[in-house]
Amino acid sequence: MEILPIVLLGFAVILAASYMRLSKRPMLPPQEPVPMGEVPPPPPPWERIEKPRIPSHDLGNGWRTMGIVQTLWGNDGPVLTRRSDTGGYASIPPEGWAAVQNNFPRDTWEAFVNIAFLESGFSLDAHATGIEDSMGPWQVNRWAWPQYSPERLRTWEGNASAAAAIYEIQGFDAWWNASGMLGLR
Numbered sequence: 001m002e003i004l005p006i007v008l009l010g011f012a013v014i015l016a017a018s019y020m021r022l023s024k025r026p027m028l029p030p031q032e033p034v035p036m037g038e039v040p041p042p043p044p045p046w047e048r049i050e051k052p053r054i055p056s057h058d059l060g061n062g063w064r065t066m067g068i069v070q071t072l073w074g075n076d077g078p079v080l081t082r083r084s085d086t087g088g089y090a091s092i093p094p095e096g097w098a099a100v101q102n103n104f105p106r107d108t109w110e111a112f113v114n115i116a117f118l119e120s121g122f123s124l125d126a127h128a129t130g131i132e133d134s135m136g137p138w139q140v141n142r143w144a145w146p147q148y149s150p151e152r153l154r155t156w157e158g159n160a161s162a163a164a165a166i167y168e169i170q171g172f173d174a175w176w177n178a179s180g181m182l183g184l185r
Contacts, residue, residue, distance in 0.1 A: 055183040056110055067182035069114045077101075081117040090121045096137060099160035104167070111172070111184060112138070112163070118178040124154050138163035138175070
């Protein structure tokens with residue numbers, strides 16, 4: 001009876017080794033440990049993950065499309081945003097557009113207008129509960145980001161600044177469904 005656990009352990013080790021050899025994933029080369037208190041050097045440029053290019057297209061007459069969303073742009077910013085699949089539409093208020101301009105990188109403005117439209121319909125009162133506790137136009141999840149108060153997330157500036165900080169950490173993946181519908185990932 002005492003030999004059975006040893007045989008099973010040996011079988012598990014052989015099986016794991018076989019899987020690693022047959023796996024299509026490349027084995028990573030060993031890395032030197034970094035002493036405590038030191039910051040490891042950045043990865044070489046060919047290993048850095050680049051943020052994706054924003055896939056929007058000009059439709060003419062001020063309309064631009066990104067995935068399933070079409071936005072009419074005027075001289076002062078977005079005028080009207082609509083979904084091409086359902087026909088639903090909304091307009092971002094001036095304070096929302098100002099929050100986008102104040103908080104997000106310029107090359108992402110269009111994407112974040114469209115994300116707020118898909119996530120909340122530009123509603124400051126949007127609140128998703130159940131498997132998450134997400135609030136405001138960019139649906140910032142308070143369970144994942146508890147440092148942002150509900151009061152702050154119910155303002156355009158507060159929700160945009162929280163979303164911009166999250167974007168710097170997670171990129172567009174923080175808005176998985178919306179970014180997929182927009183072709184951002």
